[in-house]
Each structure stands twice: as structure tokens, then as C-alpha cells.
Amino acid sequence: RKEVEQDPGPFNVPEGATVAFNCTYSNSASQSFFWYRQDCRKEPKLLMSVYSSGNEDGRFTAQLNRASQYISLLIRDSKLSDSATYLCVVNKPGGSQGNLIFGKGTKLSVKP
Amino acid sequence: EPEVTQTPSHQVTQMGQEVILRCVPISNHLYFYWYRQILGQKVEFLVSFYNNEISEKSEIFDDQFSVERPDGSNFTLKIRSTKLEDSAMYFCASTGGLLVVTNTGELFFGEGSRLTVL
Numbered sequence: 001r002k003e004v005e006q007d008p009g010p011f012n013v014p015e016g017a018t019v020a021f022n023c024t025y026s027n028s029a030s031q032s033f034f035w036y037r038q039d040c041r042k043e044p045k046l047l048m049s050v051y052s053s054g055n056e057d058g059r060f061t062a063q064l065n066r067a068s069q070y071i072s073l074l075i076r077d078s079k080l081s082d083s084a085t086y087l088c089v090v091n092k093p094g095g096s097q098g099n100l101i102f103g104k105g106t107k108l109s110v111k112p
Numbered sequence: 113e114p115e116v117t118q119t120p121s122h123q124v125t126q127m128g129q130e131v132i133l134r135c136v137p138i139s140n141h142l143y144f145y146w147y148r149q150i151l152g153q154k155v156e157f158l159v160s161f162y163n164n165e166i167s168e169k170s171e172i173f174d175d176q177f178s179v180e181r182p183d184g185s186n187f188t189l190k191i192r193s194t195k196l197e198d199s200a201m202y203f204c205a206s207t208g209g210l211l212v213v214t215n216t217g218e219l220f221f222g223e224g225s226r227l228t229v230l
Contacts, residue, residue: 043203044203044219098205
């Protein structure tokens with residue numbers, strides 16, 4: 001089983017649509033969870049951390065289900081500028097600070 | 113806004129040659145990293161560096177790789193004898209200012225150095 005698994009997409013959606021990404025992770029000892037965004041041929045950038053109680057940042061909502069080892073990201077009212085690859089990221093249990101395990105990413109394309 | 117800078121942006125080299133990739137982390141950060149991303153693949157951890165020594169290295173980071181912080185600003189990755197499979201984008205990252213020594217998960221990545229080994 002892959003350490004972090006995501007649907008590769010692509011997700012092609014019209015502007016204004018709501019889109020949801022899912023992610024599963026294999027090691028139940030992971031404690032920190034994140035969504036990063038990566039534009040084509042660019043560096044990853046932190047979109048948001050994911051907390052146990054779920055959290056929201058504007059149009060973005062992240063959820064965590066530790067029992068199922070499942071993380072989700074919901075984007076509401078999608079914009080053209082949301083087009084990117086969304087990376088599900090967890091910390092490596094027992095690893096040093098900053099040792100993160102990245103999923104391969106889900107590509108989103110928002111069309112006019 | 114402070115940023116991590118990397119040079120070169122693209123390097124082409126012959127198999128067996130030595131390559132040095134350079135990074136200037138954000139000035140008040142204490143933790144430094146190299147990650148790599150093979151085209152079409154996931155971002156992978158290579159090494160973490162703190163207090164002038166390696167904190168952790170992955171299986172990828174074999175004897176051909178080394179890191180150094182030669183002065184107060186630069187952080188370098190050296191590949192001693194490049195192989196075809198070393199072709200990838202190499203990202204430098206930093207985190208952890210003087211007053212914030214917790215893992216928030218926010219690594220600040222540079223724009224990357226694309227290495228092509230022929």
C-alpha cells in the first residue's frame with residue numbers, strides 16, 4: 001500500500017463548481033496532515049494544515065478521519081486560479097522535523 | 113516577502129560528472145532540507161539538516177550525495193558522480209525561525225533546480 005494515496009485526476013470542472021479531493025495514508029502513527037498546492041513545474045506551497053476537528057479557510061475546507069486514515073479537501077466556488085495539482089502530505093512518523101511524505105497529487109483544471 | 117533561492121535553475125550534465133546545487137534559505141530559518149521530484153512523480157524527501165549536521169537522510173541519499181552549509185547563508189547539495197536516474201527537480205526548503213521551533217508543516221520551498229543527466 002502506498003504511504004499516501006490520491007486519485008490522480010485530472011478533475012476538469014467549470015468555474016463556480018464544488019470539487020472534492022480524497023487522500024488515504026498508510027501509517028496510523030502520522031500526526032500532522034497538510035494540503036499543499038503545486039502549479040505546473042513550480043515548487044509546492046502550503047495550502048492549509050488539516051486538524052482533527054476539520055478546518056476551513058475561505059473557500060477551502062479540510063477534513064481528517066483518523067480511524068479511516070482519510071483526508072479530504074473541498075473547494076467551493078472554484079476559480080480559474082485554483083487550477084493546479086493538490087498534494088496530500090503527512091509527516092513521517094518517527095522522522096525528523098520537516099520529513100514529509102507527499103502524495104503524487106490530484107490535478108485540477110478549472111475551465112471558464 | 114523572504115524566499116528561498118536556488119541556483120542554477122537548470123543544469124545539464126554528463127553521467128559521472130559532479131554537480132553542486134546551491135540554495136540560500138530564508139535568513140532566520142534553522143532547518144534546511146533537500147527534496148527531489150522526478151518528472152511525473154511525487155516529491156520525495158532526501159535529507160534534513162539542523163545545527164550544521166544532517167538530522168536525517170532517506171534511502172535515496174546514498175554515498176553519492178552530500179550536503180554542506182559552507183557559510184552562514186548557503187546550503188549546498190553535491191552529487192559526486194551523477195547517474196541517469198538522478199535527473200529530477202531538486203527543491204531546497206527551509207523552516208523554523210528562531211522563535212518557532214515546532215513542526216507546523218510549512219516548508220518554504222525554493223523554485224527548484226532542474227538537473228538533466230545525459
